[in-house]
Amino acid sequence: MVLCMNVDTADLIPVTVLTGFLGSGKTTLLNRLVRQPAMKDALVVINEFGDIGLDHRLVAESDEHTVVEMSSGCLCCTIRGDLSRNVQQACEAVEREGGQPFSRVIIETTGLADPAPILHTLMTDHWLAHRFALDGVICLVDSASGISTLNAHRESQRQVAVADRLLLTKTDLVDEERLSRLASHLAAINPAAEQLQVRHGELAAEYVVGSSLPAKGQRAEGWLRAASYAQVSPAMGMAPPTPGALVTMMAPASGPALTRHGEQIRSFCFTVEQPIAPEILEDWLDLLMSLLGDKILRVKAIVKIAGREQPLALHGVQHIFHPPEPLPVEACRDGVSRFVFITNGVAPEAVTQLFDYFQPAQAT
Numbered sequence: 001m002v003l004c005m006n007v008d009t010a011d012l013i014p015v016t017v018l019t020g021f022l023g024s025g026k027t028t029l030l031n032r033l034v035r036q037p038a039m040k041d042a043l044v045v046i047n048e049f050g051d052i053g054l055d056h057r058l059v060a061e062s063d064e065h066t067v068v069e070m071s072s073g074c075l076c077c078t079i080r081g082d083l084s085r086n087v088q089q090a091c092e093a094v095e096r097e098g099g100q101p102f103s104r105v106i107i108e109t110t111g112l113a114d115p116a117p118i119l120h121t122l123m124t125d126h127w128l129a130h131r132f133a134l135d136g137v138i139c140l141v142d143s144a145s146g147i148s149t150l151n152a153h154r155e156s157q158r159q160v161a162v163a164d165r166l167l168l169t170k171t172d173l174v175d176e177e178r179l180s181r182l183a184s185h186l187a188a189i190n191p192a193a194e195q196l197q198v199r200h201g202e203l204a205a206e207y208v209v210g211s212s213l214p215a216k217g218q219r220a221e222g223w224l225r226a227a228s229y230a231q232v233s234p235a236m237g238m239a240p241p242t243p244g245a246l247v248t249m250m251a252p253a254s255g256p257a258l259t260r261h262g263e264q265i266r267s268f269c270f271t272v273e274q275p276i277a278p279e280i281l282e283d284w285l286d287l288l289m290s291l292l293g294d295k296i297l298r299v300k301a302i303v304k305i306a307g308r309e310q311p312l313a314l315h316g317v318q319h320i321f322h323p324p325e326p327l328p329v330e331a332c333r334d335g336v337s338r339f340v341f342i343t344n345g346v347a348p349e350a351v352t353q354l355f356d357y358f359q360p361a362q363a364t
């Protein structure tokens with residue numbers, strides 16, 4: 001089961017994941033951020049890859065925050081358990097010393113990290129998942145080397161693909177033409193993410209923290225940005241797919257060319273006009289995630305559930321979902337459910353036809 005409908009997310013501490021390829025400017029940005037009032041009582045977790053904890057020393061100059069450095073390996077592959085342990089230890093230490101509880105957490109990943117497993121850990125680790133909720137993923141892209149890095153490194157594409165916001169750094173090093181080429185390249189991978197230009201880490205903290213999830217529904221539309229994606233709808237009345245057809249959909253021949261690393265980022269928005277019965281939603285997502293979960297980098301949705309006044313915000317990474325967050329009625333005024341899928345090579349038809357499969361008229 002991928003969804004649990006009855007968890008209260010209101011009191012969870014927001015977590016921002018700061019990602020971006022090696023040298024993209026994460027530490028430079030973090031050093032500026034930690035001096036701003038919005039970062040008061042923040043916990044900063046830095047994942048250094050290798051022996052030299054230089055990043056740690058830079059950020060630790062600020063005494064307003066607790067900084068935890070994790071240097072035993074890459075956060076995304078070797079030390080996921082350490083993330084939970086380190087955050088837990090930091091929380092306990094603050095409590096012991098009678099300090100303020102953390103207001104938020106910023107996790108700076110290594111430049112080589114695929115962020116999906118880190119988001120996964122936040123959702124699946126029992127201790128973390130009961131105390132923290134993902135606020136957003138911010139990805140930094142070096143304006144000078146961005147395109148060549150994206151072409152050469154799968155991790156870099158994944159970082160861009162799952163981001164809620166893209167920060168184009170080192171814009172002082174490139175001309176307008178190069179910058180706009182990078183912007184188009186990034187928009188092709190992640191059409192919804194807002195792009196901001198940053199020089200030498202100068203950016204208001206509000207653009208990094210507390211800006212991504214619908215948070216009480218105020219910014220639901222801005223969070224989903226459904227209109228940025230190619231739109232697909234259920235293909236009602238067609239026969240449900242055969243297992244053979246599903247296999248074909250999972251390795252589509254059309255769409256953007258595969259990169260050297262076999263990555264084929266495809267994103268689209270699936271809209272459903274009628275309210276969705278909760279059991280259909282659950283069965284559909286269950287089957288979808290068990291068949292294609294490892295190819296689905298991220299899902300965001302605002303869903304109108306049949307028989308329920310408040311729409312729900314859904315938010316998933318691979319086959320794991322955050323507890324759905326109830327939104328105010330205004331967040332889905334037209335009653336249309338919208339699901340944004342960011343995938344590695346999943347054809348929209350795989351999603352739509354599986355949905356059709358669960359429609360009552362066809363189940364017979």
Ligand SMILES: Nc1nc2c(ncn2[C@@H]2O[C@H](COP(=O)(O)OP(=O)(O)OP(=O)(O)O)[C@@H](O)[C@H]2O)c(=O)[nH]1
Binds near residue numbers: 020024026111200
């Ligand atoms: N010219 C210029 N240099 C920058 C800018 N932002 C960062 N740098 C420089 O780029 C280099 C890398 O920046 P970092 O902040 O260490 O990058 P990082 O993403 O933390 O790097 P890793 O820890 O290797 O992943 C440093 O020498 C920075 O001073 C910028 O806007 N313009």
